Amino acid sequence: MKQLNVDVAVIGTGTAGMTAYRAAKAQGARTVVIEGAHYGTTCARVGCMPSKLLIAAAEAAHALDTSAPFGVHAGEVRIDGPAVMARVQRERDRFVGFVLEAVEAIPVHDRLQGHARFTGPCTLQVDDHTEIHAGRVVIATGSTPLRLPQLENVGPGIVTSDDVFYWDDLPASVAVIGTGVIGLELGQALSRLGVRVRFYARGGSIANISDPEVLRCAARVLGEEVDIAFQSEIVKAVQDGDEVVLHVRDALGKESSERFQYVLMAAGRTPNVHDLGLELTGLERGADGIPTFDARTMQCGGSHIFIAGDANNERPLLHDAADHGKIAGDNAGRYPDVRPGLRRTPIAVAFTEPNIATLGKSYRALSASGQPKFAVGSVSFENQGRSRVMLQNKGMLRVYAEYGSRLFLGAEMIAPRAEHLAHLLSWACQMRMTVDQMLEMPFYHPVIEEGVRTALRDLATNLAQGESSTLAADSQPGL
Numbered sequence: 001m002k003q004l005n006v007d008v009a010v011i012g013t014g015t016a017g018m019t020a021y022r023a024a025k026a027q028g029a030r031t032v033v034i035e036g037a038h039y040g041t042t043c044a045r046v047g048c049m050p051s052k053l054l055i056a057a058a059e060a061a062h063a064l065d066t067s068a069p070f071g072v073h074a075g076e077v078r079i080d081g082p083a084v085m086a087r088v089q090r091e092r093d094r095f096v097g098f099v100l101e102a103v104e105a106i107p108v109h110d111r112l113q114g115h116a117r118f119t120g121p122c123t124l125q126v127d128d129h130t131e132i133h134a135g136r137v138v139i140a141t142g143s144t145p146l147r148l149p150q151l152e153n154v155g156p157g158i159v160t161s162d163d164v165f166y167w168d169d170l171p172a173s174v175a176v177i178g179t180g181v182i183g184l185e186l187g188q189a190l191s192r193l194g195v196r197v198r199f200y201a202r203g204g205s206i207a208n209i210s211d212p213e214v215l216r217c218a219a220r221v222l223g224e225e226v227d228i229a230f231q232s233e234i235v236k237a238v239q240d241g242d243e244v245v246l247h248v249r250d251a252l253g254k255e256s257s258e259r260f261q262y263v264l265m266a267a268g269r270t271p272n273v274h275d276l277g278l279e280l281t282g283l284e285r286g287a288d289g290i291p292t293f294d295a296r297t298m299q300c301g302g303s304h305i306f307i308a309g310d311a312n313n314e315r316p317l318l319h320d321a322a323d324h325g326k327i328a329g330d331n332a333g334r335y336p337d338v339r340p341g342l343r344r345t346p347i348a349v350a351f352t353e354p355n356i357a358t359l360g361k362s363y364r365a366l367s368a369s370g371q372p373k374f375a376v377g378s379v380s381f382e383n384q385g386r387s388r389v390m391l392q393n394k395g396m397l398r399v400y401a402e403y404g405s406r407l408f409l410g411a412e413m414i415a416p417r418a419e420h421l422a423h424l425l426s427w428a429c430q431m432r433m434t435v436d437q438m439l440e441m442p443f444y445h446p447v448i449e450e451g452v453r454t455a456l457r458d459l460a461t462n463l464a465q466g467e468s469s470t471l472a473a474d475s476q477p478g479l
């Protein structure tokens with residue numbers, strides 16, 4: 001077996017791993033990256049980019065479908081499934097191509113292919129060809145779609161988001177298991193592209209909304225467009241020719257079955273930490289198998305091992321994977337001089353329509369026992385001027401602030417173009433602005449941001465009324 005001695009070994013060439021590699025190299029450390037599967041990153045190959053490409057096609061179809069109230073009639077809409085998927089794949093391959101160019105730029109002797117496993121705290125084995133002695137290790141192994149045991153070994157009709165972007169044509173029907181971000185983004189897009197879609201949700205959650213008012217609004221708004229069976233338990237599935245018969249139990253215990261071309265498992269993702277030999281590292285691990293780590297330094301305990309990106313499940317999002325990777329790579333490179341890196345205000349956007357977004361402190365975190373009471377302001381977009389002009393007047397925004405300091409703390413929303421509102425608000429949050437300072441900022445007319453101003457004015461009024469006026473309902477954590 002080939003032997004290799006390096007300062008830093010990075011496991012995984014996703015966004016976190018590539019960033020960690022560059023950061024460790026910049027510190028002057030002899031660094032290698034190890035990839036067990038394809039180069040190209042989850043984001044570009046089967047994540048952020050292809051999903052947004054599918055959503056873009058769906059938005060085009062939806063614009064035609066909903067143009068009549070403006071007096072604009074598009075005629076008969078025809079969706080060419082193979083053409084939709086061909087564009088998704090063509091553009092996806094372009095994005096993957098840029099990542100592959102970045103991989104090619106890494107010197108060959110710094111790149112290893114094969115599955116890496118710890119054989120001791122400072123040793124890794126890559127397949128059965130190389131043993132690496134590494135002074136420091138960055139685990140950047142990403143995550144994998146969760147597979148429900150009831151849907152194992154059923155047949156080709158059971159798919160995950162890893163499969164969808166390789167379809168040659170749009171299917172006739174899809175059952176989506178889960179109303180998290182992946183399920184909602186893909187399910188709504190497929191539905192807008194003419195696919196018969198039914199969502200099955202285990203409970204009542206929607207994306208990562210924790211505010212009960214926003215959640216209620218989201219369930220209503222999305223439920224007007226797509227078919228969601230909340231409180232459903234997946235019993236089993238049977239492949240029958242080209243279709244899957246899905247058996248589901250509802251909240252009353254009644255079992256029913258329905259046929260679909262595909263069943264899309266979108267029930268969450270599992271960090272790839274279970275086949276790494278972590279038991280040989282001596283690291284303390286949580287119930288989920290993830291090593292205990294410091295989210296400011298990415299260091300696992302006081303050790304020479306760092307963990308970044310989806311693998312640590314802290315915030316499994318692209319920009320956080322890049323931030324994690326930078327911090328982990330910097331620290332692995334300069335170890336033992338470990339320093340806290342830049343962490344930004346949390347922000348998450350689900351590209352459903354309306355968009356769903358959360359930022360800063362969540363309603364659930366603010367409502368946790370022992371936390372001080374907080375003030376809430378809200379706005380409905382139903383009568384918001386610009387949203388109504390565009391016939392996108394659906395959704396609501398709730399904003400949170402601290403009594404006394406009047407600091408803006410966070411927000412949750414389902415709102416038209418919430419991707420932009422969430423950025424505006426997360427910048428204010430990171431700048432530690434008070435609600436009054438935010439209201440001193442310019443608001444153009446007529447824009448959706450005027451809705452943000454309405455919510456902030458409501459928040460200012462509620463702050464002025466003081467803690468005693470906090471409603472009991474506002475102190476309940478979300479579902």
Ligand SMILES: Cc1cc2nc3c(=O)[nH]c(=O)nc-3n(C[C@H](O)[C@H](O)[C@H](O)COP(=O)(O)OP(=O)(O)OC[C@H]3O[C@@H](n4cnc5c(N)ncnc54)[C@H](O)[C@@H]3O)c2cc1C
Nearest residue numbers: 012014015016036042047048116141142309310316317318
């Ligand atoms: C459908 C979908 C849509 C998404 N949309 C968005 C979005 O719009 N915005 C957003 O912010 N985020 C989005 N995400 C999340 C985002 O893609 C991830 O958070 C991000 O890509 C994680 O990067 P990573 O580097 O941690 O992991 P990855 O890019 O998955 O990289 C991990 C790498 O490690 C390799 N590996 C694993 N184990 C080993 C081993 N033992 N040895 C060697 N190599 C190994 C894997 O093969 C892989 O190449 C989406 C995800 C999905 C699935």
Ligand SMILES: NC(=O)c1ccc[n+]([C@@H]2O[C@H](COP(=O)([O-])OP(=O)(O)OC[C@H]3O[C@@H](n4cnc5c(N)ncnc54)[C@H](O)[C@@H]3O)[C@@H](O)[C@H]2O)c1
Nearest residue numbers: 178179180181182183202266267268269316317349350351
């Ligand atoms: N726009 C974005 O930023 C974006 C898009 C896609 C994915 N992502 C990232 O990927 C992560 C994973 O997304 P996801 O949608 O797979 O996970 P998720 O955690 O967001 O949602 C999982 C859903 O599956 C449901 N579920 C779990 N177990 C179930 C079961 N046994 N039966 C039925 N339903 C079940 C949950 O109740 C939830 O609705 C997200 O947390 C996010 O970080 C981000």
